[in-house]
Amino acid sequence: MFSFLPKPIIGVINIIFCALNLLFCSVLVYIIAFFKLFSWGNYGIKLFDRLGTLIAQLFTFNNWWFFKITTRMRYEIQGVEKLKHNNWYLLAANHQSWADILVLEHAFAFKIPMLKFFMKKELLWVPLVGSSCWVLNFPFMKRYSREFLEKNPHLKGQDLETTKKSCERFKFIPSTMINFIEGTRFTQEKYQAQASPYDNLLKPKAGGAAFILEAMGDILKEMLDVTIVYPPSQHIAWDYFCGRFMKVVVDINVIEIDGNLRGDYIKDADFKIFFQNWLNQVWQQKDQRITEIKAKLNAEKN
Template sequence: MPVLPGALRGITIIVGLIGITILGGIPLVPASIIKLVLPAGRARNRANAALLGIAKTWARSANGLILGVSGTRLHYQQQMADDPDGRYVLISNHQCWADVMLLIKAIDPRLPFPRFFIKEQLRWLPVIGLACWALDFPFMKRHSRAAIEKNPSLRNDDMHTVRRACEVFRRQPVSLVNYAEGTRSTPAKRAAANSPYRTMLPPKAGGTAFAVNAMRDVLDGILDMTVAYIDTPEPKFWDLLCGRIPEVAVRVRYLAVPAELADGDYGADPEYRDRFKTWLGDLWAGKDTEVAAIQDPKNPRRTFKDLSAGVHHA
């Protein structure tokens, strides 16, 4: 395929993604209706399997288009054994919209297909919203601090959402993804949050803790994913689509649930809550140091430390 100019690459990918999404919506709608009307049981499980197959086909097609046209190379480092049938909570940093697609590309099919904590507003997007509902994505309301102060009962909305979702995922393989920062990290957001990190926002422990607590008896562990855009301090999705970000490094590693976090109630136990926040903050500090080094054009670092497992390229 001839190399296209940058903006033309981006436009080509966007048009292609729209087409792939429309085509994916054709089987998605009837499969979702079947799931809606069927009672729990074998038939509904088959509908779920069909929906998951549609989602995987869409994601693989979309990633093939994005990486094929943009020319971006993905350096993927997996520091654990393949386990597509496991149940995991996956935490990751979040810098631009490309993170979502790169995450799916990195772990599928080696690890369970991901489900994301997503904003309630995305429920109403054509095709995408239906797909998220059909795949049991947890829709998070994320009330503002002012709204919670006015109505304290709102504080528990997202906790109940996580618990309901985890009841579903207890019965199937899953990588339940939580972008712990709650939003994409940008210089303006880091300044507004007075972030102590160079590339990340302070992590919010609640979503991760609620998921770990709700699934603790079936959880196979935590997946720690870190994404770094090589030599690109401030990555943007459009720049990646246009081929202006030639390389991205992604690491996934297995973390056992620490013993001090294995038992406790994040919502009711202040000491447990402090321990969880400390653990996540320490993890975040290490991730930030590595991402900052890889994304610094003046630094020779090109990948993550601890090359204890194979490195895959895409």
Template structure:
């Protein structure tokens, strides 16, 4: 059985990258002519494709809980694997991400990241990186929509603990937007450094909105407590022993 699941996983991963190229190339004229909205449509189409094929090819079903944000908000999310990026983007109508600068030069991904208004950050420069991130996040060309930041700054394996980065607090403080924390358990089924995809129910849970105006220190404590508590609950529900 495990051998068959590995085979299914390899086939799933292969088609996922083939379809990334297909969506990117076929959709490029449409995105260039239609602008940001068209590029978002192409990206969401691809994300929905991967979520759909994950269900029947490797047995990873998807579910959203809570109220999916549709207005202008900051989403501070848990990040466990590539799949939570896809699930979040498939759900929100006008999403964009804070992302590491190296991805700008990635074929296909970099093209569309620029077109939908993603904000590249040089994570090695700390203070300068935060300043640049804030300036780009307020760029009028990409105003409006849902800005997603992974609050721990990187992928964190299911069940592991890492500190939350100040970037999520700086954006909340500077932009004056409400924040929607987002929890997940996707790393239980789609590990960050593994080929095997395990069947199960992958969940992204959008937690109650936090109004703007909270002191940054208090805000950081609140989002960490909410996201970690909800994610631990989802992972325990998926069968992972926490702690």
């Protein structure tokens, strides 16, 4: 409907709508939070948690509906057919832009349990976003630099304890825990600084995924290896809002989790090496898929 407008105008319109949608849904979340304070017993808590999930789904639907009106962008989602809404999942994705979050929300809406992000504690103070995510039981983690931990060794391992406590809460209702394995957004500067062995990815960090698998135990049986590929862009988030992408590809590879992938990543040196090597193999296959998908997108463009 609005695709005739200049792309920057479309970008501004989409950003404003997403902000208003966030404000509207946050107000609904706060209402839920107020009544949740006066609920007694697990039944009441679970009821309001489910209502919160519905509001999060409403936020996703509203964004999808509006982007459909303002842009001609389409999604090619591969491998979503066998997913179930009553399962527990660990979702491991490559990370290029904060637009990745909107892409994942769209790709998995109403197909799997609500996506839960492990967020930096500093984001708790971001208006609307932080408080809403806190009410919706998103886990917040305090991150320390290596230099800080060397000076304060008693704080080492707190991330693990926070992960375990968060995962204990997730056991009561089907959840999808998202882990951006690279630990940061991909940029050419970071890629070169790492001397990454991959063509399209940063090196994977295994600790977070290993902690989640150990904490969740046998209830978590599958990992979703998700690959997001955009057309070539220097400013992915802005081009996404402007509707400059004709297609965004989301490739889903379901990996069965067996007992060999659960262990003490901190204390068991052999398991740590095994798990890191396993994740490196997963990342190597992902890197190859990205190369293939990019080649396909370029062929379609030409």
